[in-house]
Amino acid sequence: MYRHSLHKRVAIAFAMCVAVLSIAWGFAFFAAIRLSEDRVLTQQLQVASDNYPAITTNLKAYDKVDNLPQSLQTWAQTNPAVGLYEFDSEELHVAVIDTGNEQSHGFVVFDVAQIEASSSEDWWLLFIISSLVGTLGLLGFGLGIFVMRRALAPVTQLAKAVADIDPEQLSNEDYKRIDANRYTNDEVGMLASTIEQAFERVSAFIARERYFTDSASHELRTPVTVITGALELLEQSQLTPADMKVIDRVRRATYDMNKMIEMFLCLARETDDGLYDEQFLVMPLVRKAVEQQRYLLNGKLVGVELDELANPIIYGHAQAFSIAVNNLVRNAFEHTLAGQVPIAILIKEHELLITNQFSGGDAQHTATETASHGYGLGLGIVQRLCERNGWSFSLHADTAHVVARLSW
Structure with a gap:
């Protein structure tokens, strides 16, 4: 345990380092002065002794x-x-x-000709003094590092403890390492207490998230399964063509709902289960999205031009890509008025472009509104799907056209 706060320990360590170095430099200069004095007196005495018994003076x-x-x-x-x-x-x-x-x-x-040192002696003295200065400098550097490390030891200990902790798998040993009681009531103790509380909140959040996704997975899939079973029973009865159209719509909506539930649960868990490393073709998923959403163009007399300039194979979550493409295609089909130019879908080696026309109004505002609310998936969800897979999404609107771009 430490009796002083962190900033006091750092200040004390710095003061100690400066004091020790000052004392060392003082002794060094004092020794140099005394050495010079002794040397001058020795040389003077040597000159006098060389001329004995006639004592001469300089x-x-x-x-x-x-x-x-x-x-x-x-x-x-x-x-x-x-x-x-x-x-x-x-x-x-x-x-x-x-x-x-x-x-x-x-x-x-x-x-002073007879008492001054020769050039060789001067160089030796310079070498000795330089060595002494260098030694004191290295001693001061090492002492500074040692003292500062001792002063900051609690911070280093806490940083190492936090670095070795996995927030998703906190154990009792992890809690012991970041226990605020292990540190004094200073800045480090406050930081440890804050980190401990943060980890507790993260652990509680992860537990709630896992409980929610497990419960939601069951509660959301149950009605979808019931609806699917009811549709199978209805198909076995005698139905009119109009009834069959309704059942087809329900089946299609149920299928889409089931896929979206899987995708949302996957995003909520923040895990990929290996699904984000799938390799899949873009073209079949785009064609499937066009066919699933084509009913939205019934009665509009609007065609779809699907140009395949390339047949790319990409890596990622195939279902995520399918949901994103379905959302963009549905928005384009749903908000294209009757009698307008065909909707253009262009597949390139590294991007997918979906272009549709708006007639009148603020195209930029309209595009953003429709993309934000269409099909239950807004731009934020599409953007998140793309980020999780390393793709990029953008929406550009001019005075008459809206272009959705999905790149990989």
Whole structure:
């Protein structure tokens, strides 16, 4: 358990990381300064010991310009201001001192030629310092990752627990992994509690959905079966031609109803049972839809032009394709007025086009209205059928025509 909230733990972790790095850098710079001091003093002592018993010093004072080293006399004649100067080429450091005489200044010259490190030593020092800086950088990077991981460990644990859960098959172990009581009362605990409640709602919804589809499957199919049995009994009796037409209509409607029930139940369960991998021909289903809906053109004197530019074979749910095509064909037949140009149905390699004519009115509005309410299937259902199978559906209307396009 953690005593602090997530944002406090992150802030504390960041502060600790910065503090540790600051202390490390401070010790490193302090060590570099002390090393430089010791090195200068050691070199100075070495120079003095080399000249023993005559003790010499690298510091010399001059009160006249003529007494300065030859390399500095030209510079000193320019009457430089009081201050410190460095001459790299001569390896000299010069201090100009105010002696109270406006005509001349005093000079203190420090010869560092014998105590400065050689170029090879400078490169070694640079290498050592660079290595130290790089090591501290890597240490800080690793420390930052370690501290942040420790601070965010509850979030990572919760994310892994959620990633391994299947919402449709929640077990007791899954509930234990996302139990909000395992986390403290902070942001992570609130998130765990919310996820736990969401999974509970999903589980309850799935249970209700399964119960509904199982019940609906039985309750919806029962009346369809009763109607089918009654029609078979009626066909065995003596019927007039008019009665037979009525029975045919009832049989056709019952057949369509049974197929739609199967499709709706399949969509409600969100499962395919392998039906979405079927391979089927487009042309037979289109011809069947035209024949099933042709009675809607009785008395209208409107023909149907069915052009087969290709004979495509596609993958998907054959019944879903049949219902979508039946809906589009029925809309076209139902809302085409008498005496208009033939309804054009065009089958291409990758799309199906159904074109019918409107006379007067707002074609776009009329097309949308009829497609939304025709045959009990609106554009939303057709669109969903297409999405589940990887197809696409669109409806285009101009001033006189409506074109339904089903692509795969």
